[in-house]
Amino acid sequence: MHVNGLIELPGIGEKISNKLIDHFGSERAALEVLRRHDVASLSAVPGISEKYAVSLIHEVIAQEEGASIEDFLQTPEAFNVYDKIVGLMRSYAHTSYSRAKLSTYIPYPSNKADRIRAIQAELKGYIELAKKLGNDVELSAALKKARYLKEPSKVAKSRDRAIFTDNKKDYDRLLGEHIDRYLDVYCIENMGELVDVAKGYSQSLILGSKFAGADFPEDMNVDFSEGAGEAWWLVPEVVISFFAANKEPIEASLEAIRIIRSKSDLNICNYLDDAKMLELSQEMGRITPEGELELGVDPEIDRLKSVLMRYNEVLKAALKKANADLHDRMENNTVTLKGSQLLGMFGEKGEAGLKGMLEKEVAKAYVEVVGEAKSFIKEQLALKPFEMQHVDLMFNDDIVYPIELNYRAVDGFKNAVNRQLVKRSLDIKRNSAKRLSKFEAVCKDMVRDTLEFDTYFAIGLFALDYDLRLPAVNGHAGIRVTDGYNIFLRDHAQKVEPVSYAVGIKVKDTKGERVVILSGVNSGGKTTMLDLLAQVVILGQMGFPVPAGSAEIGLVDELLYFSKSKGTLTAGAFETTIKGFSRVVSKNSKVVLVDELESITEPGASAKIIAGILETLYDNDCSVAVFVSHLAEQIRENTKYSIRVDGIEAKGLDANLNLIVDRTPRYNYLAKSTPELIVERLTRSSDGDKKEFYQKLLAKFKSKN
Numbered sequence: 001m002h003v004n005g006l007i008e009l010p011g012i013g014e015k016i017s018n019k020l021i022d023h024f025g026s027e028r029a030a031l032e033v034l035r036r037h038d039v040a041s042l043s044a045v046p047g048i049s050e051k052y053a054v055s056l057i058h059e060v061i062a063q064e065e066g067a068s069i070e071d072f073l074q075t076p077e078a079f080n081v082y083d084k085i086v087g088l089m090r091s092y093a094h095t096s097y098s099r100a101k102l103s104t105y106i107p108y109p110s111n112k113a114d115r116i117r118a119i120q121a122e123l124k125g126y127i128e129l130a131k132k133l134g135n136d137v138e139l140s141a142a143l144k145k146a147r148y149l150k151e152p153s154k155v156a157k158s159r160d161r162a163i164f165t166d167n168k169k170d171y172d173r174l175l176g177e178h179i180d181r182y183l184d185v186y187c188i189e190n191m192g193e194l195v196d197v198a199k200g201y202s203q204s205l206i207l208g209s210k211f212a213g214a215d216f217p218e219d220m221n222v223d224f225s226e227g228a229g230e231a232w233w234l235v236p237e238v239v240i241s242f243f244a245a246n247k248e249p250i251e252a253s254l255e256a257i258r259i260i261r262s263k264s265d266l267n268i269c270n271y272l273d274d275a276k277m278l279e280l281s282q283e284m285g286r287i288t289p290e291g292e293l294e295l296g297v298d299p300e301i302d303r304l305k306s307v308l309m310r311y312n313e314v315l316k317a318a319l320k321k322a323n324a325d326l327h328d329r330m331e332n333n334t335v336t337l338k339g340s341q342l343l344g345m346f347g348e349k350g351e352a353g354l355k356g357m358l359e360k361e362v363a364k365a366y367v368e369v370v371g372e373a374k375s376f377i378k379e380q381l382a383l384k385p386f387e388m389q390h391v392d393l394m395f396n397d398d399i400v401y402p403i404e405l406n407y408r409a410v411d412g413f414k415n416a417v418n419r420q421l422v423k424r425s426l427d428i429k430r431n432s433a434k435r436l437s438k439f440e441a442v443c444k445d446m447v448r449d450t451l452e453f454d455t456y457f458a459i460g461l462f463a464l465d466y467d468l469r470l471p472a473v474n475g476h477a478g479i480r481v482t483d484g485y486n487i488f489l490r491d492h493a494q495k496v497e498p499v500s501y502a503v504g505i506k507v508k509d510t511k512g513e514r515v516v517i518l519s520g521v522n523s524g525g526k527t528t529m530l531d532l533l534a535q536v537v538i539l540g541q542m543g544f545p546v547p548a549g550s551a552e553i554g555l556v557d558e559l560l561y562f563s564k565s566k567g568t569l570t571a572g573a574f575e576t577t578i579k580g581f582s583r584v585v586s587k588n589s590k591v592v593l594v595d596e597l598e599s600i601t602e603p604g605a606s607a608k609i610i611a612g613i614l615e616t617l618y619d620n621d622c623s624v625a626v627f628v629s630h631l632a633e634q635i636r637e638n639t640k641y642s643i644r645v646d647g648i649e650a651k652g653l654d655a656n657l658n659l660i661v662d663r664t665p666r667y668n669y670l671a672k673s674t675p676e677l678i679v680e681r682l683t684r685s686s687d688g689d690k691k692e693f694y695q696k697l698l699a700k701f702k703s704k705n
C-alpha cells in the first residue's frame, strides 16, 4: 500500500486514527488490517460501522490502484445496482469476514484490464470448485465456524509460581518478554536468599546452573529449566491460552482445509502438510476452550480431578455408613457383667474402669467399621497408597461415637491431591505448549487463508446458483449479451425468459452501432433490459461472471444509469436533471443507460433534449448508450444523426387476447405501442358498429407506420 500513515487516508482524522491504533495495538497493525481489506476486523472497532469500514477500504483501494468506485459508478442508480448485486452475493458467504469483504470488490476502469483478467482467471477455478463443493454440508458447517483469531483475554498472574534466575542477562530477557505479567521474576545471588524468597511460593522455577545440585529444603518444590526457560516452559498456560481462545476457528479451518483438499485439486494452505495438520489437530484436541486439558488426555489427571470433585460427598457417605454399621452391630450386643466387675464400678477406678472394659467389647466392631469405611473411600475415589496415608489420619484411633472425621487430615488430603494435580497438569501443559507454540504463526495464516477462500468460494457459489458465466473482455466500449437474464427477476413468479442484445458490438442485423434507442410496448421488459445491461457491465468490470449464456464486454471507465422519473418535473428538478446529464460530455469511455427520460417534461421538448444527448454520445467514440423511449420517431425527427432504433415487440394477442411479448429486442425495428395493440384487441373482441369504430382507429395506426 502506498499509504504510509493512517492520517494520509481520506476519511481518517486524528480521532479515528487514535481509535484504530488503540484497538489494533499499533499504527502498523492498523495499516495491515486496511491493507488486507479486512472490513470485519475494522468494523469490530468500537464506533466504526461496517458501512464506514467499507468506505475506508474503498479509499485504500483508490490509493493502491488509482481506481475508485465513485469514478466508475457515476449515478445513484448505478450504485443501487452494484449494492443489490453485492447484497445477493453476500448471502453466499459463510463467515462475517467474507460477507464484509465482498463489499470491497469494485468495478475497475478500462486501464485495469490486466487486473480484471487476473480476477477472472482466479474466479474460473472457484466456479469449478463451487460445482464440486457447493453441496458439501460438512464444509459449509466448518466454514461457518471460521473467524479471525483473537488475542486471548489476559491470563491472570500466578501467585503460586515464581521464576528465579541466577544472572542478570536472563532476568532482563524475561522482563523484556513481559513474563513478569504472569509470574514474579527474581534475580537471586545466593542460596540463602533463594530459599527465603521461595518460601512464599508453592513452586520455584529455577533458571541457570548456579543452584543445580544444591540441597533444597524438603518442603520446597523446585523445578529446573533444561533450556533457556522459554515461554512454553515458564508459562505454558499463556501459550495455550491463544489456542484455547481460538479453538473453534482453528479446528474449523483445519476441518475445512481437510475437506477442500480431499474433494478438490486445490492445495489450500500448502505450507501445512498433512503430517503437520494431523499434529496440530491432535494437539488442539487435547485442550479445552478454557485452556484446560480435555478429559481422557491423561487418565491420572482425570483421576485427580475426579477425587477433588467427589471427595466431600464420598467422605460423607462413608461416615454415614460407618456410623450406621457400628450402630447396627452394637444394637444386638448384650454385655454380661460378672458380679466382681459390677462391684468394681463402685471401687477406686470407678466409671473409667467400666469404660475401659466396655471399650474392648466395641473396639473390634469399631476397627472393622472404620476399616470398611477406608476401603470404601479408597475404592470410590481410586486412591493410591500415598493418598491413603492421609485417609488413615482422618479417622481417630480412639473410639468415638458417632464416628467423626479429623478435618485437618481432610484438608491435608485435599492439598496433597491438589499439589499432584498442579504438578502433573503443568508437565503435560508444557508438552502441549511446546508443540503448539510452533504453530501460532501458521494458525494465523491458515485461518486467514480459509476466510479468503470463503470469499472467493461465495462468489463461486453465487455464480453457480445464478448460472453466471465469465464474459469475454475486450478493449473497445460495447456490450453483447446472449441468453442473458436479469438476476433481480429471480424471485418473480413468472418464468424468466432469456434475452439477447448487443450495443457497440457487431452482431447479425446490426452494424455495431454504439448509440441506440430501445422502443417497445409497456411492460415489455425495457427497464429489465437496462438493469441487465447494468449488471453485466458492473459484474464484468469487477472481473466477475455475468448472467448470460455468453457475453462480451468492451471495457469502459464509467457507468451512468438514469432511471425513469416518476412524472413531469418542476422547473428546478428539471434543471438539476439536465445538469446531471452534462456528465455525458466528458471524453471518458462510458456506458450510458437511460430509461424514459421523456417523462421529465412535455414530449416535444423531451425529444429535442434526448436527441442532443444522443448526438453528444455519438461523437464520443468510446461511449455506448441505450435510451429507452416511446418517442423514437420524434427523436429521429430532431437529429440528422442516424440513430438505430430497436424494439421489444408484442407479437400480437394470444387466444385470451393477452399481449404476447418477445422480450428480446428486435434490431432496427420500431416496436408497436401498447395503445395500438389494445385497439386491435377491442376490434377483435367486438362486433357491429363498435367493431367498425375500432377498425377505423386501428387504420390510423397502420397508416402512420
Ligand SMILES: Nc1ncnc2c1ncn2[C@@H]1O[C@H](COP(=O)(O)OP(=O)(O)OP(=O)(O)O)[C@@H](O)[C@H]1O
Pocket (backbone or CB within 6 Å): 489, 492, 494, 495, 496, 497, 498, 499, 520, 521, 522, 523, 524, 525, 526, 527, 528, 529, 663
Ligand atoms: N425476460 C423476462 N422474462 C420474464 N419476465 C420479464 C422479462 N423481462 C421483463 N419481465 C417482466 O415484465 C414486467 C415488465 O417489465 P419492465 O418493467 O422491464 O417493462 P418496461 O418495458 O420497462 O415497462 P414500461 O414501459 O411500463 O416501463 C416486469 O414484471 C418484469 O418482471
